Amino acid sequence: xxxxxxxxxxxxxxxxxxxxxxxxxxxxxxxxxxxxxxxxxxxxxxxxxxxxxxxxxxxxxxxxxxxxxxxxxxxxxxxxxxxxxxxxxxxxxxxxxxxxxxxxxxxxxxxxxxxxxxxxxxxxxxxxxxxxxxxxxxxxxxxxxxxxxxxxxxxxxxxxxxxxxxxxxxxxxxxxxxxxxxxxxxxxxxxxxxxxxxxxxxxxxxxxxxxxxxxxxxxxxxxxxxxxxxxxxxxxxxxxxxxxxxxxxxxxxx
Amino acid sequence: xxxxxxxxxxxxxxxxxxxxxxxxxxxxxxxxxxxxxxxxxxxxxxxxxxxxxxxxxxxxxxxxxxxxxxxxxxxxxxxxxxxxxxxxxxxxxxxxxxxxxxxxxxxxxxxxxxxxxxxxxxxxxxxxxxxxxxxxxxxxxxxxxxxxxxxxxxxxxxxxxxxxxxxxxxxxxxxxxxxxxxxxxxxxxxxxxxxxxxxxxxxxxxxxxxxxxxxxxxxxxxxxxxxxxxxxxxxxxxxxxxxxxxxxxxxxxx
Numbered sequence: 001x002x003x004x005x006x007x008x009x010x011x012x013x014x015x016x017x018x019x020x021x022x023x024x025x026x027x028x029x030x031x032x033x034x035x036x037x038x039x040x041x042x043x044x045x046x047x048x049x050x051x052x053x054x055x056x057x058x059x060x061x062x063x064x065x066x067x068x069x070x071x072x073x074x075x076x077x078x079x080x081x082x083x084x085x086x087x088x089x090x091x092x093x094x095x096x097x098x099x100x101x102x103x104x105x106x107x108x109x110x111x112x113x114x115x116x117x118x119x120x121x122x123x124x125x126x127x128x129x130x131x132x133x134x135x136x137x138x139x140x141x142x143x144x145x146x147x148x149x150x151x152x153x154x155x156x157x158x159x160x161x162x163x164x165x166x167x168x169x170x171x172x173x174x175x176x177x178x179x180x181x182x183x184x185x186x187x188x189x190x191x192x193x194x195x196x197x198x199x200x201x202x203x204x205x206x207x208x209x210x211x212x213x214x215x216x217x218x219x220x221x222x223x224x225x226x227x228x229x230x231x232x233x234x235x236x237x238x239x240x241x242x243x244x245x246x247x248x249x250x251x252x253x254x
Numbered sequence: 255x256x257x258x259x260x261x262x263x264x265x266x267x268x269x270x271x272x273x274x275x276x277x278x279x280x281x282x283x284x285x286x287x288x289x290x291x292x293x294x295x296x297x298x299x300x301x302x303x304x305x306x307x308x309x310x311x312x313x314x315x316x317x318x319x320x321x322x323x324x325x326x327x328x329x330x331x332x333x334x335x336x337x338x339x340x341x342x343x344x345x346x347x348x349x350x351x352x353x354x355x356x357x358x359x360x361x362x363x364x365x366x367x368x369x370x371x372x373x374x375x376x377x378x379x380x381x382x383x384x385x386x387x388x389x390x391x392x393x394x395x396x397x398x399x400x401x402x403x404x405x406x407x408x409x410x411x412x413x414x415x416x417x418x419x420x421x422x423x424x425x426x427x428x429x430x431x432x433x434x435x436x437x438x439x440x441x442x443x444x445x446x447x448x449x450x451x452x453x454x455x456x457x458x459x460x461x462x463x464x465x466x467x468x469x470x471x472x473x474x475x476x477x478x479x480x481x482x483x484x485x486x487x488x489x490x491x492x493x494x495x496x497x498x499x500x501x502x503x504x505x506x507x508x
Contacts, residue, residue, distance in 0.1 A: 004387070007334060010332070011332070011334040011335075014338055015338045018308050018309065018339070018342060019342065021308065022305050022342075025301070025304065026301050029282060029285075029297055030294070030297060032293075033290070250290045251291055252291065252359070253357065
């Protein structure tokens with residue numbers, strides 16, 4: 001791998017570690033700055049970035065070992081870390097999105113019963129393609145990509161149509177933020193299939209495709225987990241102030 | 255690298271770790287010593303030094319690996335750590351500066367919408383020059399330095415002119431501290447371009463320039479993050495006492 005490609009991916013993975021780890025610490029401490037009812041959503045957001053921080057540490061070391069001077073290509077880079085990470089974090093991202101709305105218990109349960117299994121299926125179906133396991137036949141990556149798209153479209157349907165109904169009871173400021181959140185999710189989750197497609201037809205190791213994929217996944221992860229979690233925190237702050245005038249007075253300048 | 259140069263940079267990086275790490279821990283615990291409204295600013299200050307602590311650990315190890323007896327020049331020293339650090343911390347330093355003033359929400363949003371993108375652009379434009387990537391042409395470092403100066407001047411304009419208007423509503427003690435803060439920012443941020451210029455025209459590795467740059471960056475970082483964060487904490491204490499006579503009575507001796 002060229003020196004420039006190596007340094008770029010190396011610095012991107014380190015940026016991933018720093019972003020995830022300190023968003024986590026911030027969110028865990030900042031949970032006190034929202035009303036008790038919204039703390040679960042903030043804590044789940046902090047858990048998502050903490051799980052991702054762990055996996056970025058692993059990927060950073062794995063990358064150095066696979067391509068750096070200490071390993072020199074003896075071991076292959078393990079794309080499995082990303083999928084294990086997403087298998088845990090993507091369902092949790094949907095949990096935090098629903099939790100911050102503080103909907104009625106039955107509505108919340110119904111949304112999560114749809115979103116969580118769909119998210120787990122989406123990730124599980126993507127992995128055999130991205131890792132090029134060729135489980136069904138040689139070059140079956142596009143098929144896995146296609147299968148993984150079905151639960152993805154179902155998640156979009158639930159978020160944009162079913163969750164849309166739940167938004168009616170929210171204030172205008174919260175509705176605006178939730179719409180931002182959904183667009184952020186759509187824009188960042190869109191990066192993953194694009195990165196996937198870039199590598200889908202690679203035979204052997206393609207350096208340019210690898211660098212694009214790792215850079216794309218990392219930027220998308222930072223936006224989809226750190227920025228997403230901080231928007232969740234902002235929604236929790238707005239809703240806390242709406243629910244409780246006393247909270248609004250001590251936390252914000254009039 | 256001579257023994258003296260090696261020991262100097264080594265000790266400076268270790269000083270960086272100690273300063274950043276323990277300022278962070280202090281600020282996170284000390285957030286309770288200010289009124290709730292100001293805790294976010296103190297937590298952001300602690301996050302900035304925590305992110306920097308992570309990067310100083312990385313730089314310390316990287317430096318030993320690049321120049322110490324265990325690596326002996328096999329790998330190049332990665333200046334990317336500093337830029338990844340600044341890319342995250344410089345926008346956050348501006349966030350803590352605005353947050354501690356507890357301005358009206360619309361004024362705060364308008365200031366941050368100007369300062370945060372400008373800070374990110376300033377760092378992103380500086381990196382290709384400092385890392386001598388020669389993206390545009392051989393020896394294009396001065397051009398990147400110049401491009402990076404444009405958002406820097408814009409930040410100064412916003413801090414000294416636009417933020418200046420927001421200061422009108424603050425007490426005299428707070429105004430004095432904010433002016434100190436701006437001067438500290440101007441004095442420390444001024445070190446970075448000077449360090450940059452020292453290395454700009456180096457062809458190959460220049461030991462003297464390297465030592466000056468790393469020493470300069472480290473001292474500037476400690477003042478711009480640790481001292482800066484502690485001044486933010488002091489402002490938060492002053493404003494907490496101004497807002498709440500009960501707080502003033504329990505926290506300070508008359």
